[in-house]
Amino acid sequence: MNGGCQPAGAAMTPLPLVRPKQLYAGYIFDLDGTLYLGDSLLPGAQRLIQALRAAGRRLLFLSNNPTKDPDAYAAKLTGLGIPAVPAEVLNTVVTTTHWLRQNYPNATVFAIAEEPLQRALRNAGFQLSEDPAEIDIVVASYDRTFEYRKLQIAFDALWYFKRARLIATNPDRYCPFPGGRGEPDAAAIVAAIEACTGVRCERYLGKPDPYVLAAALALLDLPAHQCVMTGDRLYTDIKMARDAGMASALVLTGETTAVTLSEAGDAERPNYVLDRVDALLPDAVWRRAGWTNPAGLTEPVTRARRDGSSL
Numbered sequence: 001m002n003g004g005c006q007p008a009g010a011a012m013t014p015l016p017l018v019r020p021k022q023l024y025a026g027y028i029f030d031l032d033g034t035l036y037l038g039d040s041l042l043p044g045a046q047r048l049i050q051a052l053r054a055a056g057r058r059l060l061f062l063s064n065n066p067t068k069d070p071d072a073y074a075a076k077l078t079g080l081g082i083p084a085v086p087a088e089v090l091n092t093v094v095t096t097t098h099w100l101r102q103n104y105p106n107a108t109v110f111a112i113a114e115e116p117l118q119r120a121l122r123n124a125g126f127q128l129s130e131d132p133a134e135i136d137i138v139v140a141s142y143d144r145t146f147e148y149r150k151l152q153i154a155f156d157a158l159w160y161f162k163r164a165r166l167i168a169t170n171p172d173r174y175c176p177f178p179g180g181r182g183e184p185d186a187a188a189i190v191a192a193i194e195a196c197t198g199v200r201c202e203r204y205l206g207k208p209d210p211y212v213l214a215a216a217l218a219l220l221d222l223p224a225h226q227c228v229m230t231g232d233r234l235y236t237d238i239k240m241a242r243d244a245g246m247a248s249a250l251v252l253t254g255e256t257t258a259v260t261l262s263e264a265g266d267a268e269r270p271n272y273v274l275d276r277v278d279a280l281l282p283d284a285v286w287r288r289a290g291w292t293n294p295a296g297l298t299e300p301v302t303r304a305r306r307d308g309s310s311l
């Protein structure tokens with residue numbers, strides 16, 4: 001086991017690294033903070049996916065981020081050097097649209113969302129409206145065009161007319177970026193709406209909601225016990241897998257640090273902890289592939305957060 005990937009000078013919390021000893025039939029991967037950060041692949045991501053494909057394993061890329069649709073994610077992954085097709089991608093654009101179609105097929109929707117989710121809802125036949133008097137569902141999401149005007153519409157629909165229900169794409173607090181920075185995510189939008197209306201968000205259509213895992217497993221056509229979920233967040237990626245009794249692997253290249261992991265309770269912990277995502281492959285696969293430093297840092301992660309904690 002490797003001693004860690006902390007930059008010199010950072011507070012040293014030992015990384016409790018635990019790697020799988022076997023391959024799984026299916027692999028579900030988070031994207032931001034797991035396979036890439038911003039527009040850069042994380043160390044080992046490319047060769048991991050290549051090796052899994054060569055071994056005939058089923059893959060699914062699962063993101064809570066609704067600012068792209070599966071076509072755009074597949075294009076992004078392919079452009080970064082991980083060839084992928086839209087059918088291998090599931091994100092909250094898809095889960096939110098499908099859930100609304102199943103539960104509120106005739107709803108008039110106000111989507112605080114960027115164009116990919118707006119387009120998916122329109123294509124699914126929903127009437128989109130900014131008239132609070134006719135809005136049935138307010139969808140909050142990771143929307144970088146959020147403004148006071150949108151908050152007012154949500155406020156009027158939920159608080160003044162008291163006819164709308166509030167749902168959201170995902171509960172993430174922020175989206176991680178390279179260099180330890182990040183961007184406010186859907187949790188911030190939900191919090192703004194809840195704060196002024198007193199209305200609680202009824203449903204999040206992203207990880208860790210079991211609806212999302214069921215959709216992912218349906219796409220993989222595999223049962224949960226034959227799959228492993230890999231991600232960088234305890235409260236979304238790992239929680240979803242744990243709730244389903246499915247194996248989970250936390251990679252310390254995104255939100256969760258060795259420090260925050262050490263503070264987590266037993267019920268929040270993953271089966272595996274990785275300092276880099278290709279450590280998801282067992283030692284035997286590393287040896288067969290001729291990779292020489294199984295838990296090591298051939299491409300060191302040297303980013304430090306602004307608060308001085310390490311990744």
Ligand SMILES: [Mg+2]
Pocket residue numbers: 030031032033034231232233254
């Ligand atoms: Mg992530």
